[in-house]
Amino acid sequence: MLDNKKRVKIDTKDQMLKKKFEYIISSTGGFEILSEDDKQPADLLIFEVGTDTDHDFHVIQSLLQSEAVTDIFLTSKKSDQDLLLQSIRIGAKEFFPQPIKDDEVKKALKKFREGPQSSKRIKLGQLINIMGSKGGVGTTTIAVNLAVSLAEIAASKSVALVDMNMATGETPLFLDLRPGYHWGAISKNITRLDPTFIMNVLSKHSSGIYLFSSPGTPGHENVSPEAVERLLNIMRRMFDFVVIDSGQLLDLISQKIHQISDTVLLITILTLPCIANTKKIFKIYDFWGYPRKGKVKIVVNRYLKNSQVTLKDAEESFDHSIFWNLPNDFSTTFAAINQGKVLSAIEPKAEITKKFRRLAATFASKDQKPANKNSSFVKRWFS
Numbered sequence: 220m221l222d223n224k225k226r227v228k229i230d231t232k233d234q235m236l237k238k239k240f241e242y243i244i245s246s247t248g249g250f251e252i253l254s255e256d257d258k259q260p261a262d263l264l265i266f267e268v269g270t271d272t273d274h275d276f277h278v279i280q281s282l283l284q285s286e287a288v289t290d291i292f293l294t295s296k297k298s299d300q301d302l303l304l305q306s307i308r309i310g311a312k313e314f315f316p317q318p319i320k321d322d323e324v325k326k327a328l329k330k331f332r333e334g335p336q337s338s339k340r341i342k343l344g345q346l347i348n349i350m351g352s353k354g355g356v357g358t359t360t361i362a363v364n365l366a367v368s369l370a371e372i373a374a375s376k377s378v379a380l381v382d383m384n385m386a387t388g389e390t391p392l393f394l395d396l397r398p399g400y401h402w403g404a405i406s407k408n409i410t411r412l413d414p415t416f417i418m419n420v421l422s423k424h425s426s427g428i429y430l431f432s433s434p435g436t437p438g439h440e441n442v443s444p445e446a447v448e449r450l451l452n453i454m455r456r457m458f459d460f461v462v463i464d465s466g467q468l469l470d471l472i473s474q475k476i477h478q479i480s481d482t483v484l485l486i487t488i489l490t491l492p493c494i495a496n497t498k499k500i501f502k503i504y505d506f507w508g509y510p511r512k513g514k515v516k517i518v519v520n521r522y523l524k525n526s527q528v529t530l531k532d533a534e535e536s537f538d539h540s541i542f543w544n545l546p547n548d549f550s551t552t553f554a555a556i557n558q559g560k561v562l563s564a565i566e567p568k569a570e571i572t573k574k575f576r577r578l579a580a581t582f583a584s585k586d587q588k589p590a591n592k593n594s595s596f597v598k599r600w601f602s
C-alpha cells in the first residue's frame with residue numbers, strides 16, 4: 220500500500236510544548252513525525268519563534284528556500300502585530316499563540332492533511348563573483364558595499380557576503396565584525412554542510428547582510444573546490460544574492476566559483492599594468508572555456524573623468540565593453556575602511572555611494588514577494 224502520510228518536523232525551544240504537539244499530531248493521524256536530525260525533507264515544520272525573531276525567521280526562510288521543508292506552522296509566546304506580519308510575509312500557513320489550543324491545532328492539521336500539496340518554490344539566488352584584476356584595486360570595497368547596497372535597496376531580499384581570501388581576508392574589519400566562525404569551521408565539517416549549519420557559522424551585520432567570514436589566518440585552506448561548490452549551491456537556495464570577494468585568486472577554487480557564478484564583476488583601474496592584467500585574465504577565461512563573455516562585466520574603479528587612459532581606450536584594449544565605473548574617492552573609502560563602516564553609513568550622499576546604489580539596482584529585480592493571503596490565521600487575527 221502506498222504510504223501517503225505527511226512528514227512533519229517539530230522545532231520548539233520548549234520540550235513540553237514539543238511533547239504536546241507530538242500528542243496532538245499522533246491523535247490526529249495521517250502524519251509521520253520526523254526526528255530533528257532526520258535529513259528527509261518535511262512536508263510541514265512546526266516551529267517556535269523565540270526572542271531572536273530575526274534569526275529565527277531567517278532560519279525558516281533558509282529551510283523553505285532550500286526545500287528542506289514545504290510548509291510551516293508557527294507558534295510563539297509573543298503574538299504582537301510585527302510578529303504576525305512577519306509570519307504572513309514568510310508564508311506561514313498557521314500561527315498558534317501560546318498557550319496553544321488543542322482544538323485549533325487539530326483543526327489546522329486536518330485541513331493541512333486534506334489540502335493540496337504546496338507548490339515547490341525553487342528560486343535560486345544570484346551568485347555575484349567580485350574578482351580583482353590586481354591586488355589593491357578595490358575588490359573588497361566593492362564586494363562589501365555592493366552587498367550592503369543590495370540589502371538597502373531590496374529590503375525584502377536576503378544577501379550574503381562570502382570572503383574567499385582565506386588567509387588574508389579583511390571583510391570582518393570592513394564591517395567591524397568579530398565572527399565566532401569562519402572557513403575553519405567549514406574545513407573541519409564538510410559533511411555537515413546544510414542550511415542550519417551554515418546559518419550558525421554566518422555573522423549578521425547591522426545592515427542585514429550575512430557574512431561568511433575568512434579566518435584571516437593561514438591553516439584553513441584544506442577546503443576542496445567541490446566543497447566550495449556545495450556550500451555556494453546551498454547558499455544560493457538560502458539567499459537572494461550571494462556576493463563573493465574572490466580577491467585576485469585564480470586557483471582551482473576560484474576556477475570552480477567562476478564556473479558556477481551568474482555574474483563575474485572584473486575590477487580594474489585605468490593604469491597600464493592593470494589593463495594588461497585584465498587582458499591576461501580574459502585569456503585565462505578563454506583557456507578555461509568559461510565564464511562566457513556575457514557573464515563577465517568590467518567595472519572600472521577609481522575612475523577620474525580626466526584620466527589619461529579613457530574608458531573608450533580601455534574598451535578597445537579589452538575588446539569588451541565597460542559595464543560600470545566608480546569614481547575615485549580615496550577619502551570616503553579610506554575613512555569607511557578605517558572606521559569599519561560601509562559607505563552609506565559614512566557618506567550616504569556621496570557620488571560613490573549613489574553609484575553603488577545604482578549598481579545594486581541593476582541586480583535587484585523590482586518584484587517583491589507578495590504576502591500569503593491564503594494563510595488561514597490572517598482572517599482570524601486581522602478581522
Ligand SMILES: Nc1ncnc2c1ncn2[C@@H]1O[C@H](COP(=O)(O)OP(=O)(O)OP(=O)(O)O)[C@@H](O)[C@H]1O
Nearest residue numbers: 354355356357358359360521546547548549552553
Ligand atoms: N573608488 C575608490 N576611490 C579611491 N580609493 C579607493 C576606491 N576604492 C578603493 N579605494 C582604496 O583602495 C585601497 C584598497 O582597497 P581594497 O582593500 O578594497 O582593495 P582590494 O583590491 O580588496 O585589496 P587587496 O588586494 O589588499 O585585497 C583602500 O585604501 C581604499 O580606500
Ligand SMILES: [Mg+2]
Nearest residue numbers: 358359389466
Ligand atoms: Mg581585498
